[in-house]
Every structure is written in structure tokens, then in C-alpha cells.
Amino acid sequence: MFSIFKAAQLDLLRDRFGLFFLIFFPTILCFLLGTLLASMDNPDAVIEPMTVEYVVEGDSAETQTVVDALIEQFEDVEGLDLVQASSLDAARAHLDAGEITAAIAIEEPFAIRIYEGTDSVQSRAVGAIFTGVARITGSYQALVGHYEQLYAEQYAEQAAAAQAAAAQMPQDEVSGGEASGGETVQDATAGANTPAASADQAAAADSADAAIDVDFSATSLVANKEFGISRTMMDYYAIAMIVMIIFMGGFSGGAMTLYDARRQGTLRRTLASPQSRSSIYVQYVLSWVPANMAQVLVVMLVASLCFGAQYAMSWQDNLLLFVMLFVAGQATTSIAVIIGMFIKRANPSLVLMPLLWVLLFLSGTFNKDVFIAGFSQYLPPYALQSAAFDLTLFGRQEAALVAVAVSAAVFALALAVGTVLFNRKKVA
Amino acid sequence: MSKQTDNSYVTVSGLTKRFGDLVAVDNLEFTVRTGEIFGFLGPNGAGKSTTLNIISTLLDYDKGDIRIAGHDLRREARAIKSLIGLVPQEIALFPTLTAQENVSYFAGLYGLGGSQRKQAVAEALEFVGLAEQAKKRAGKMSGGQQRRLNIACGISHDPQLIILDEPTVGVDAQSREHIMDSIRTLRDRGATIIYTSHYMPEVQEICDRIAIIDHGKLVGIGTEAELLAVVTDVKSIVVELEPQAGLAIEGITDKLGLLPDVRRVIADADGSQLRIDVDLAFSDITPLVKVLMEAGVRVRSFNNEAPDLESTFLALTGRELRQG
Numbered sequence: 001m002f003s004i005f006k007a008a009q010l011d012l013l014r015d016r017f018g019l020f021f022l023i024f025f026p027t028i029l030c031f032l033l034g035t036l037l038a039s040m041d042n043p044d045a046v047i048e049p050m051t052v053e054y055v056v057e058g059d060s061a062e063t064q065t066v067v068d069a070l071i072e073q074f075e076d077v078e079g080l081d082l083v084q085a086s087s088l089d090a091a092r093a094h095l096d097a098g099e100i101t102a103a104i105a106i107e108e109p110f111a112i113r114i115y116e117g118t119d120s121v122q123s124r125a126v127g128a129i130f131t132g133v134a135r136i137t138g139s140y141q142a143l144v145g146h147y148e149q150l151y152a153e154q155y156a157e158q159a160a161a162a163q164a165a166a167a168q169m170p171q172d173e174v175s176g177g178e179a180s181g182g183e184t185v186q187d188a189t190a191g192a193n194t195p196a197a198s199a200d201q202a203a204a205a206d207s208a209d210a211a212i213d214v215d216f217s218a219t220s221l222v223a224n225k226e227f228g229i230s231r232t233m234m235d236y237y238a239i240a241m242i243v244m245i246i247f248m249g250g251f252s253g254g255a256m257t258l259y260d261a262r263r264q265g266t267l268r269r270t271l272a273s274p275q276s277r278s279s280i281y282v283q284y285v286l287s288w289v290p291a292n293m294a295q296v297l298v299v300m301l302v303a304s305l306c307f308g309a310q311y312a313m314s315w316q317d318n319l320l321l322f323v324m325l326f327v328a329g330q331a332t333t334s335i336a337v338i339i340g341m342f343i344k345r346a347n348p349s350l351v352l353m354p355l356l357w358v359l360l361f362l363s364g365t366f367n368k369d370v371f372i373a374g375f376s377q378y379l380p381p382y383a384l385q386s387a388a389f390d391l392t393l394f395g396r397q398e399a400a401l402v403a404v405a406v407s408a409a410v411f412a413l414a415l416a417v418g419t420v421l422f423n424r425k426k427v428a
Numbered sequence: 429m430s431k432q433t434d435n436s437y438v439t440v441s442g443l444t445k446r447f448g449d450l451v452a453v454d455n456l457e458f459t460v461r462t463g464e465i466f467g468f469l470g471p472n473g474a475g476k477s478t479t480l481n482i483i484s485t486l487l488d489y490d491k492g493d494i495r496i497a498g499h500d501l502r503r504e505a506r507a508i509k510s511l512i513g514l515v516p517q518e519i520a521l522f523p524t525l526t527a528q529e530n531v532s533y534f535a536g537l538y539g540l541g542g543s544q545r546k547q548a549v550a551e552a553l554e555f556v557g558l559a560e561q562a563k564k565r566a567g568k569m570s571g572g573q574q575r576r577l578n579i580a581c582g583i584s585h586d587p588q589l590i591i592l593d594e595p596t597v598g599v600d601a602q603s604r605e606h607i608m609d610s611i612r613t614l615r616d617r618g619a620t621i622i623y624t625s626h627y628m629p630e631v632q633e634i635c636d637r638i639a640i641i642d643h644g645k646l647v648g649i650g651t652e653a654e655l656l657a658v659v660t661d662v663k664s665i666v667v668e669l670e671p672q673a674g675l676a677i678e679g680i681t682d683k684l685g686l687l688p689d690v691r692r693v694i695a696d697a698d699g700s701q702l703r704i705d706v707d708l709a710f711s712d713i714t715p716l717v718k719v720l721m722e723a724g725v726r727v728r729s730f731n732n733e734a735p736d737l738e739s740t741f742l743a744l745t746g747r748e749l750r751q752g
Binding site for chain 2: 002015
């Protein structure tokens with residue numbers, strides 16, 4: 001039953017050429033490019049440690065609150081010390097003496113004035129940091145202002161509605177009733193100065209909160225995601241390399257499956273056995289399962305163990321990444337086996353390789369520093385890379401799950417079509 | 429369940445196969461008897477391989493009826509496949525697998541498993557004299573060993589019908605002798621064998637009956653004696669030559685071949701003998717002697733011989749067996 005599968009595995013393990021492309025070629029690529037890319041992750045200049053003295057030019061409670069929050073945010077940042085200076089003059093004197101990196105003055109309304117030191121690289125870093133702080137704070141203030149205005153408008157609308165309702169009520173009910181805490185809407189809205197009216201205002205505010213549902217915490221404004229800041233080139237390159245290898249390996253190996261069996265004469269002899277053609281074909285295609293798993297694993301492990309490449313943050317996402325790349329490889333193989341069925345006179349691998357390179361070229365790629373636009377973002381190599389980065393960088397599984405589903409469907413369809421075609425062929 | 433009524437194991441009736449406009453097999457009819465070695469001869473392109481591919485269930489056919497061990501080939505192909513052992517002309521092996529693994533692979537395809545398969549593999553390797561090479565990779569074996577392993581892969585499941593397509597191509601004399609002995613042993617064990625070869629002496633030596641086909645048609649069938657009796661218009665003159673250095677034997681055979689009534693001239697490998705097939709009416713050897721003297725050939729003797737199977741084949745097909 002599993003004779004073909006077993007023989008294919010033994011053949012693969014003992015075939016130097018096959019082993020080279022399955023294990024050594026990806027490993028060598030990892031080492032060559034890993035070494036090369038590692039140097040690209042080295043900084044051009046070391047900017048830390050930096051000491052920045054600040055002074056607060058203003059005494060309002062709001063400004064102090066913002067400054068306290070700012071200092072708190074920077075407490076855990078390595079390599080950057082924020083120290084309060086006694087005065088701007090004192091800070092500038094320290095700056096002139098080269099004792100600190102920069103001095104900043106925090107002014108009212110919230111604004112930051114930066115006094116740069118003599119080290120241009122460090123000055124640019126400080127400038128970038130506090131420009132970012134200022135921009136985010138500006139955005140934050142704009143947002144707060146927007147919601148303040150929104151609340152004010154909603155409150156005004158509710159108050160107007162309450163007054164209108166009160167105006168329509170019989171006068172004796174309004175004057176005769178002893179207002180008591182929120183018993184009825186009418187009572188509550190009878191007058192803004194009554195306890196019932198206060199309770200109603202609070203309810204209206206709650207209602208507005210519930211309707212708008214805004215979280216004003218800082219993390220809601222800046223999503224705490226990995227945007228590549230702590231990512232190395234290898235993290236990106238390992239995935240791009242696996243995608244390239246599964247397409248190369250899948251196309252090349254798959255197309256050669258029947259060609260090799262035909263060339264060795266074993267196909268004809270196998271077809272003369274009582275095994276059904278369907279069973280023979282399925283075994284030939286499934287015999288690539290271990291190889292497709294291995295070529296993904298080899299790159300993932302070598303890049304990770306030797307060059308510290310990081311993939312997803314959880315083992316579940318890493319498993320999903322592996323499954324996605326493996327199933328895509330298997331789908332590629334199953335298509336290539338069909339193509340190889342019809343290429344008898346030439347080496348199918350050599351015929352398909354230029355087409356594969358065109359496909360990879362048109363698909364484009366991207367990584368930490370580079371974006372190469374492809375012909376279409378729906379081409380499989382690009383779509384796979386995109387899904388993989390979505391999963392590893394942002395923990396979003398949707399694209400990966402779609403890729404798994406599409407690849408599995410393509411694999412199943414190709415297997416079915418290939419089996420039908422293989423059964424229809426009259427000569428081995 | 430066998431549906432046979434006589435001792436015919438394979439019956440081919442009205443077999444026709446077309447490839448486009450080309451009729452590769454044309455209304456072919458023959459039977460192979462149970463337990464015989466049946467020689468299947470024909471020049472290249474005669475339809476021999478097509479016929480064997482059809483019998484091996486590898487190729488569909490347009491018309492005709494084939495029964496093997498009483499089974500209809502069209503309707504009971506799977507049952508027939510279990511009965512057949514195919515030894516193709518090309519070496520059909522996995523070069524990276526050992527002899528044992530190669531035989532085990534093909535035994536597995538025929539449903540043998542576990543200890544039964546191990547035993548079958550060991551017996552097949554023992555049978556072809558490769559028991560000691562069981563762990564050796566096929567790709568590392570000599571041509572002769574590969575040929576023998578090729579046979580082992582075809583017989584490990586103990587088939588009733590063995591199709592041997594040129595099993596001795598490119599092997600040394602020792603391996604050839606081993607293969608010939610093995611084939612006889614298989615026949616003696618009860619297997620029916622269809623055998624093709626380009627070496628006429630092998631066919632004469634081993635086959636119980638022989639069929640000759642040409643252009644997809646049967647042109648002769650029977651025992652060697654029966655086939656020789658068919659051709660009565662050819663005789664052979666064997667010329668023994670003195671050893672001579674620098675003799676252009678090829679030019680001489682060409683000149684002799686142009687003489688009237690001469691059908692074929694064959695020189696042996698060392699140039700010490702010429703075999704000249706001539707029409708039965710040929711009686712005056714003067715033109716032959718003249719050509720030989722002009723070429724400076726020193727002749728030891730002239731002898732008349734009865735036609736052999738090679739002559740018969742030539743007479744029936746107009747081509748030599750080894751011709752393209």
C-alpha cells in the first residue's frame with residue numbers, strides 16, 4: 001500500500017542532489033544571507049546613554065499633570081535619563097559644558113522647546129523623540145477637545161429637550177410636585193438646579209459615554225504593536241526565503257516526480273502492478289509531504305537557532321505559520337506534478353524554472369527596509385508573505401487561515417484533477 | 429477461477445492497435461501455451477513492444493480479444509496484472525535503493541507484506557544469484573548484476589506469466605549464462621514465459637516456440653524446426669579465411685552483397701569467416717571467388733550449410749534481427 005511512499009522517502013534521503021536542495025541549499029542560504037543581513041541590523045552610531053535636562057515653564061495644574069505623566073512614561077526607557085533642572089539657564093550651562101545631551105523647556109500650553117548639544121546624531125535622536133511626544137500630545141489634545149465639544153453639544157441638546165418637555169407639562173404639576181431624586185424624567189428635568197436634574201445630567205453623561213464608548217488611555221491612541229522596531233532583517237528574510245523555497249522546491253520536485261519515475265523505468269513497471277492508477281498517483285503526490293515539511297522546518301529552525309530569527313509570539317501562531325507554509329508547498333507540488341505529467345521530452349524542472357522566476361519576480365516582496373512592488377498583491381508568493389508577516393508581526397491570524405484554506409482547496413482540487421488525468425492516460 | 433479449456437495460457441485473436449494513421453499491430457493472432465518459453469521476434473518497429481505493452485495491460489488496444497489464464501484482458505485487467513511478472517528491456521530500478529529494497533518495493537506492489545515479503549525478496553535475490561549483494565545499492569552494481577536484479581524484481585511475487593523483454597542486453601557472458609539458466613528454471617517451475625531478444629542464438633537455445641512478426645503482422649510461428657522448414661529457397665555458403673593483417677573485410681562484404689542471387693553476407697568478429705546466404709538456385713561460385721581474389725583474400729575452404737533461424741528471419745521479414 002505504501003510502497004511508493006516508502007521508496008520515495010528512501011530515494012530522497014539517499015539522493016545527494018535532492019538532499020542538497022532539500023537541506024543544504026536552504027541552510028547555506030540562511031548562513032550566507034543571515035551573516036550578511038545581521039550586519040545590516042547593526043546601528044550606524046551608538047546614541048545612548050543620553051541625559052536630557054528639562055524645565056517646566058508654567059505652573060498650572062494641567063501642565064504639571066502632563067509633565068508628570070511624561071516623566072513617568074520615560075522612566076523605563078533605557079539609555080535616556082530625564083532630569084529636572086533648577087532653571088533653563090542652568091540646563092543650558094550644562095549643555096554648553098557637554099555634560100548633558102540636550103535641554104528641553106516645557107511651555108504652556110503644552111509645547112516643547114529643545115536646546116541641542118554638540119553631538120548631531122544624539123541631537124537628532126532627542127529631536128525625534130520629543131517631536132514625536134509633542135505630535136502625539138497634540139493629537140491627544142485635539143481628540144480631547146473634539147469630545148469635549150461633543151459632550152457639550154449633547155448636553156445642550158438634552159437640556160433643551162428637557163426644557164421643552166417641561167414647558168409642555170401642566171403648570172400645576174410642575175409647581176405642585178416635590179422634586180425627588182430621579183423619580184420620573186419629567187421631575188428630573190423640571191429644573192437644572194434641583195437634585196433630580198443633577199441626577200439626570202449625570203445619567204445623560206453616562207448615556208453619552210455609553211454611546212461614544214471612548215477609552216482615553218494613551219494606549220488606545222498608539223497601538224502597542226510590533227511595527228518592526230525590535231525586528232531583525234532575518235525575521236523577514238526567513239519567511240521570504242521559505243516562500244521562495246517552497247515554490248522552487250514544490251515546482252521543481254513536483255514536476256520531476258513522474259519524469260524521474262518514467263526515466264528510471266519504475267513508473268511503467270509500477271503501472272503493470274495490480275495497484276490502481278488512482279492509488280499510484282495519490283502515493284506519488286503524497287510522497288512529497290515529508291519533503292515539504294522538511295524544507296519549511298529547515299529554514300525556520302536554522303534561521304531561528306543560528307541567527308535568532310523570531311517568528312510569531314505564541315507557539316500556536318508559529319504552528320499556524322508552519323501549517324500555512326507547508327500546505328502551500330504541498331499545493332504547489334500537486335500542481336507541478338500535473339504539469340510534469342505532460343512534459344515528457346524535456347526536463348520539466350528546467351522548463352518550469354524560468355516561469356517560476358517570472359512568477360516570483362512579478363509577485364514582489366517586502367521586509368523591514370525594502371518594499372518591491374509586485375504585479376499584483378494577489379499573486380501567491382506575495383499573498384503568502386503578507387499573510388505570514390501579518391501573523392508574525394501583528395498576531396493577526398485571518399490572512400493565514402485564509403491562505404491555509406485556499407492552499408488546502410487547491411491541493412485537493414489538483415489531486416483530484418491529477419488523478420483523473422493520470423487515469424485517462426494510456427501510456428506510462 | 430480458470431476458464432481455460434486447453435493448454436493455451438495466452439490467446440491473442442484479431443489484435444489491432446493504431447497510433448493515428450499508423451497500424452502498429454494488424455489483426456495479430458497467436459497463442460502461448462502453458463509452461464512454455466515463447467520467443468517473440470521482430471525487427472525494430474515491427475509491433476513487438478506494442479503487443480507486449482498490451483499484454484502487460486500498459487496499453488489499450490482498438491480491436492481484438494486477449495485472454496490470459498482464461499481472464500479477459502479488458503474486463504479483468506486487475507486479475508491479470510497479479511498473474512504477470514514484467515521484466516522490461518530497460519533497467520527499471522531505483523538506483524539509490526539497495527537490491528533488497530528494490531525487490532521489496534515491487535513485491536509490495538503485488539500485495540506481499542511482512543514475513544511473506546521478506547521471504548519472497550530473499551528467494552528472488554537468491555534465484556538470480558544476488559543474495560550476497562542484497563545490501564548493495566542498485567546504482568553501484570555492474571550492468572550484469574543490474575540485469576539480474578531487474579529479473580528478480582519481476583519474479584518476486586511468483587507470477588504465472590513472465591514477460592522478459594531483452595533481458596540479456598549489455599551483459600557479460602557469465603551473467604548471460606546465469607540469466608538463461610534462471611529462465612529455464614522458471615519454466616521448469618511451471619511459469620509461462622514470453623521472451624524477446626535480438627540475439628538469435630539465445631532464442632534458438634532457449635525457446636520452445638517462436639513467433640516472428642513484421643509490420644504488426646504474424647509472419648511465422650512454430651518450433652525452430654517448423655520455422656526452418658518454412659523457408660526452402662535459401663542456402664548458406666561458409667567461407668573460411670586465412671588470417672591476414674589489414675584486410676578491409678567490410679568492403680569485401682559490400683562487393684559480395686552486390687552479386688546476383690546473394691541475399692546477405694555476414695562476417696564474424698575476427699574476420700576469419702564469411703557467411704553468404706544465397707538463393708537455392710545459386711550454383712556457380714566463380715563470381716564469389718573472383719571478388720575474393722581481387723581483394724587479395726586467401727581462402728581456406730568453402731562449405732554449403734543449411735539455412736539457420738537468422739536466414740529464416742531474413743527471408744520472412746527482409747531484415748536482419750539486429751537491424752534498426
